[in-house]
Amino acid sequence: RTTEEGSFFLGRTDCTLPDDFFFYADLYVILPVIYSVICAVGLTGNTAVIYMILKAPKMKTVTNMFILNLAIADDLFTLVLPINIAEHLLHHWPFGEVLCKVILSIDHYNIFSSIYFLTVMSIDRYLVVLATVRSKRMPYRTYRAAKIISLCVWVLVILIVMPFTVFASVYVGAHDGRKRCLLSFPSPESSWFKASRIYTLILGFAIPVSTICILYTTMLYRLRNMRLNSNAKALDKAKKKVTVMVFIVLAVCLFCWTPFHLSTIVALTTDLKTTPLLIGISYFITSLSYANSCLNPFLYAFLDDSFRKAFKKMLECRPA
Incomplete structure (x- = not known):
């Protein structure tokens, strides 16, 4: 969102179309339906994940602690999605102004939280693989340590999102008098807008994705060398499954979020005119990024035996 209208891909949650497109019928009907499905599925799936991890003692692992926090962040976002609708x-x-700041903060928090928790999970997988390759134990890798790290991620993302909270405000249109919740930057507005997109691109994509790529490249290199020099397997079956699950969850996250961050590059390097087609593409990219908040529970159910068993147990109808 920004008060600078007419730019390509104005923002991830720019729910207010330019005046020429206020009654663009297809978007008016389709978007609420898509957002409602994402909200319902995401809220149900992530709440189930949170419930299972908190209730089942066997689910209290280091990896599941990070998954728990990822599910909480996704749940928080889906809870406020009806307001966007x-x-x-x-x-x-x-x-009102207060809720505007809250909603925009949560919306931007969702941009950073998923990739940062996945970065932490990737670091954890790298350390596990490295310890396995070297046949070493990890006494410091505990459930309590995972709690502390998760808290640090929450604090870090809150600090990153703070500038968006400051600039979030209710803007009254000069021509139509409509109130809009958006990022209201000081002059020169276009420069602040570009700075905010670069800020999001670097902190929300470039740095964490580069870190993850380096970790997985190094991990695969070490495993490949070990297979060449030894007949022993680098990972036992359980550790290998968890590593594969983290990798696939990460791949789906990148699939959902990469178009959004690529649109930032387009917004910064081009001056395209706003058309119905570009509005439609922008909302498709927005919906794709929103969809990431409801996909993870299905990935856990398909890729992790403990989650699958917990899901089945939760769905069982037992007589009183």
Whole structure:
């Protein structure tokens, strides 16, 4: 969101279309349906994951602690998604300044939280593989340590999102008088807008993705060398499954988020005119990034035996 209208890919949650497209019928009908499905599926799936990890003693592992926090972040986002739907249907923001700051903060928090928790999970997988290759134990890798690290990630992301909270405000349109919840930058507005997109691109994509790529490249290199020099397997079956699950969850996250960050590059390097086609592409990319918040529980169910068993147990109908 930004008060600078007419730019390509204005923002991830720019629910207010430019005036020429206020009654663009297809978007008006389709978007609430898509957002509602994402909200319902994401809220149900992530709440189930949170419930299972907290309730089942066997689910309290280091990896599952990071998955728990990832599910909490996704749940938090899906909880406020109905407000985005309401704004889209009403074509204005009726909820006040405080809620505007809260919603925009949570929305931007979702941009950073997923990739940062996945970065931490990738670091953890790298250390596990490295310890296995060297036949060493990891006494410091405990459930309590995972809790502390997760808390540090929450604090870090809150600090990263703080500038967006400061600039979030209710903006009244000069021409139509409509209230909009968006990022209201000082002059020169275009420079602040570009700075915010570069800030998000670097901290929300370039740094964490580069870190993850280096970790997995190094991990695969070490495993490959070990297979060449030894008949022993680098990982036992359980550790290998967890590593594969983390890798696939990461791949799906990148699939959902890469188009959004690529759109930032387009917004910074081109001056395309806003058209219905570009509006449609922008909302498709937004919906794809939103969808990541409801996909992870299905990945856990398909890729992890303990999650699959816990899901089945939870769905069993037992007589009183």
